[in-house]
Amino acid sequence: MSVLDTDEHWFDDAAGRLIRPYTVSNGRTEPTTRMELLSMVIATGRPPQGQLGPEHAQALGLCGSVITVAEIAARLRLPAxxxxxxxxDLVDLGAVDTRSPAPMADSTNLTVLEAILDALERRI
Incomplete structure (x- = not known):
């Protein structure tokens, strides 16, 4: 079973997500770790030092190899x-590491933005 197969219970094709996105974050609106959409995320391989919710587990499952925050958001169908x-939260629990995007990954560069859009459209 893939990580996204478990999302069936919380997502309805006609209605969309059955729980509000900010319920997932317990109403929090600010992350404790600064990240950009192009930040790279990867699992540390260490077990999380705390309890994971279902969305945390899904996000962690996507971090087996280096992946961007934008791609994780697209796959989870959650706001960035x-x-x-x-x-x-996963960084705080020691389960993932993040790295700022490479300096050449300028977020104002049209080529970079088109590549991100292509990747996101392929995921939808």
Whole structure:
């Protein structure tokens, strides 16, 4: 079973997500770790030092190899800020590490933005 197969219970094709995104973050609106959409995330391989919710487990499952915050948000079908909060929780629990995007990954560069859009459209 893939990580996203477990999302069936919380997502309805006609209605969309059955729980509000900010319920996932317990109403929090700010992550504890600063991240950008192009920040790279990878699992540390260490067990989390705390309890994981289902969305945390799904996010962690996507971090087996290096992945961007934007791609995780797209795969989880969550707003970027909610995804950043989930990932910052995982950083706090020691389960993932993040790295700022490479300096050449300029977020104002049209080529970079088109590549991100292509990747997100392939995921939908």
């Amino acid at each position: 800020v909610v995804t950043k909060i989930l990932l910052s």
